[in-house]
Amino acid sequence: MTVSIASPATSQVPDLEGRFGEFGRRFVPETLMYALEQLTTEYHKAQRDPKFQQQLDGLLRTFVGRPNPLYFAERLTKMCGGAQIYLKREDLNHTGAHKINNTIGQTLLTLRMGKTRVIAETGAGQHGVATATACARFGLPCVVYMGEEDVRRQKLNVFIMKTMGAEVRPVTSGSRTLRDAINEAMRDWMASVADTHYIIGSVVGPHPFPMMVRDFQAVIGREARAQCLEETGRLPDEVVACVGGGSNSAGMFYPFVEDKTVALTGIEAGGRSSEPGQHASTLSYGAKGVLHGSYSYVLQDEDGQTADVHSISAGLDYPGVGPEHSYWKDTGRVQYVAIRDQEALDTMQLVARTEGIIPALESSHAMAYALRRAKERAKTDVIVVCLSGRGDKDLNEVARLTNQTI
Amino acid sequence: MNPIAEVFSQRTTAGQLAFIPFVTAGDPDLSVTTRVITELAHAGADLIEVGFPYSDPIADGPVIQASYTRALNNKIKLVDIFAAVESLKGQVKPPLLAMVSYAIIFRHGPQAFVDHAVKAGFSGLIVPDLPGDEAAEFAKLVDAADLALIQLVAPTTPAERMKKILEQASGFVYCIAVAGTTGAREALPGDLAAMLKSLRATTTLPLAVGFGLSRPDQIRALHGLANGGIVGSALVKHLEAATNAESTVVAVQRIAAAARELALAAHGK
């Protein structure tokens, strides 16, 4: 393998083969290659089609509720006594998280390609809910693969998906979590690729998914950047987002990549400790490898077997990460930090009591880091955090972990 | 002549098909695997695919997934697989092919993997998640080591892609019979014959058909259309019952019996 010389990160990635620097590409069975080529072609056409963009913008406005606000967290700012903390309120989107930005875009593409069925994987259930919602809106049949373990942890979301008319298929292979749900969705796609589109839920998988999902999520960063300029008259000093597969963070960071004065920080799931199996900090502790069709950092053993991971939050419980994050890590454009379960849990409760907002456990990881960082920064500094989703879905689990009953 | 080419040339000249069974390395352990390989050779296998267990096999159906999971639960390691295969050197006649995910090859180091495969006595590699587009660099290493890198074509492969893939192919062409994962199918798709005819018109390499085949009649139906048939899940499923010494003996006997029938179907005219 060639060793890349660290040149600064650019937003002009990926190339035509889906390479972000050395990362990305397509490591999938031949059976899927044609569908990926077809999808790439169709996506490029849609990007240049003003009608597609108009339809997408319209749905984001009237169905999703965009633009959502950039909110000044006054009491948290005062409490920390340092930098001003602003929250990008993805939790206020329809279905309560950023995931719907991507599923609306990919559902429109499904219709453009003349495909008549949609499949998806889900971990926390947020992407499953967002896919079921978009499919209900357009009358497409939808099957969602979900690890049996996550079905248990996220009962409410399973019921929401069913209410939207989706079929939820519990996955009992392997670790029974997000990673196996992706495997199962890919296997379905192997046999159904002629009439089915696979709406992947993060910036992972083979090209063009990491690019396409980033582009659909980049609305987060574009809005936040404009709102910050309007609100404060300047760009933020630091932008913070949590990283599971990496879609809310990629969407948040991408429009800032060329703004060299803006520090970008991705927050991974630190779990219980830095021991193997106790966390899901792929960029902090992983190595370069291949998983789910792309080349990126991955948590695996010395033989290339994917490692078991742990996080309190199902949405971050993933042993891989999108290839563009690996590129950003190696070019030094983004710093990645791990936040542990307990700190995320405490932060969720603190933010709820201080600001009247219950963040998802995923987003609470980003919030925890932002609060730490605000204390170290000057009062004139501005930190923008992506509040990727609301915490309702986690409250059963939080009650269980804190010995309370609902 | 390359051992793979030699096998196909002999069978094809005799108007027969090559029979290519698949077995998972390390299910339930490597001593069983070496016994199964020996039995498969006796039963008339012409080439044997050795599957390297992988935690996330996207191209595999439930039977092979479960087999990989059993092997990994028993802490199977790459070095042990290579050692077990090497221990068979000079004892089994059919050339051995490693069926292995690129995730494993990349992590091990592509050159190191090729070196170990040569030392163990493999004749070729099948890497189901390394499509032709990504294979160029690795293909050079494999080629330099005199191994074959088997290319796969699928029912979903358009004619243009097929041509490009065939330009890089060596050994034989692995023709995926069904759009889908590995695992027995009641019937093979009607357009398989058309795909094989179009491949036949484009390449002189032997054609071996896999994914979905389980029964002798399905192998027989390939005469005149292909040069070989690959059977995996239908054999591996017998290992599900191999939970102790006694049931393992039975499982190995069943695999051998099934393989004999499949070999007869391939070698009959």
Ligand SMILES: Cc1ncc(COP(=O)(O)O)c(C=O)c1O
């Ligand atoms: C609210 C929320 N935030 C973050 C994530 C993590 O995903 P990603 O890193 O792709 O944004 C999830 C995933 O389910 C989520 O539900």
